[in-house]
Amino acid sequence: DTEVTQTPKHLVMGMTNKKSLKCEQHMGHRAMYWYKQKAKKPPELMFVYSYEKLSINESVPSRFSPECPNSSLLNLHLHALQPEDSALYLCASSQDWRDEQYFGPGTRLTVT
Amino acid sequence: ELKVEQNPLFLSMQEGKNYTIYCNYSTTSDRLYWYRQDPGKSLESLFVLLSNGAVKQEGRLMASLDTKARLSTLHITAAVHDLSATYFCAVNFGNEKLTFGTGTRLTIIP
Numbered sequence: 001d002t003e004v005t006q007t008p009k010h011l012v013m014g015m016t017n018k019k020s021l022k023c024e025q026h027m028g029h030r031a032m033y034w035y036k037q038k039a040k041k042p043p044e045l046m047f048v049y050s051y052e053k054l055s056i057n058e059s060v061p062s063r064f065s066p067e068c069p070n071s072s073l074l075n076l077h078l079h080a081l082q083p084e085d086s087a088l089y090l091c092a093s094s095q096d097w098r099d100e101q102y103f104g105p106g107t108r109l110t111v112t
Numbered sequence: 113e114l115k116v117e118q119n120p121l122f123l124s125m126q127e128g129k130n131y132t133i134y135c136n137y138s139t140t141s142d143r144l145y146w147y148r149q150d151p152g153k154s155l156e157s158l159f160v161l162l163s164n165g166a167v168k169q170e171g172r173l174m175a176s177l178d179t180k181a182r183l184s185t186l187h188i189t190a191a192v193h194d195l196s197a198t199y200f201c202a203v204n205f206g207n208e209k210l211t212f213g214t215g216t217r218l219t220i221i222p
Contacts, residue, residue, distance in 0.1 A: 031208075033209075040215075040217075041215075042200055042212035042213065042214060042215050043155070043212060045209050045210070048208055048209060050208065055208055056208055056209060088152075088154075090154060090155070092155075097204075097208040097209070098143065098204060098206075100145060100157060100160050101145075101157075101210060102157065103147075103154045103155040103156075103157075104154060105153070105154045106153075106154045108152075
């Protein structure tokens with residue numbers, strides 16, 4: 001099973017809302033990632049978790065808050081977002097940070 | 113600076129023709145990945161290249177890696193419409209993350 005799942009597929013939220021994105025993998029991977037992708041651009045790394053610890057935060061605004069409750073789950077908590085945060089949010093996982101990353105289907109986020 | 117450059121950025125080619133996408137990177141690495149992305153979809157892994165001289169082939173796509181030249185190529189043979197997509201190369205520079213190229217948007221014209 002080489003699947004990474006993400007929920008929800010689509011999310012529309014107002015600038016005062018709080019919502020969460022969820023990512024799950026059951027491949028025993030120990031590294032998990034959040035990316036943000038704008039149209040016609042490559043994915044931009046936001047966070048890296050390695051062995052359930054946050055190892056990289058690419059200077060992401062505090063309105064994005066990651067959480068790794070266990071080795072299979074990764075959440076991204078959203079609060080007071082701006083319209084420019086509208087994008088495709090991708091989760092990925094890999095056996096180790098050196099290894100191939102497998103991407104989930106993404107959450108299409110629209111902030112109104 | 114750790115950089116990955118792809119060219120061309122846009123490629124429009126006729127069905128049945130051959131073409132090559134180039135991926136150059138700025139400093140030593142022996143881990144390079146090619147991904148495909150269809151519009152509105154996620155990234156699909158195509159090839160993993162882990163050593164100098166590595167060559168991988170799948171259908172009409174073939175990828176190679178020259179670590180001395182810091183260059184990878186993705187060769188398309190006898191293109192068909194189904195290959196229309198955006199292709200990204202990505203390099204692991206040993207810093208716990210992938211650095212992506214700008215992407216090549218490929219359109220196959222009948």
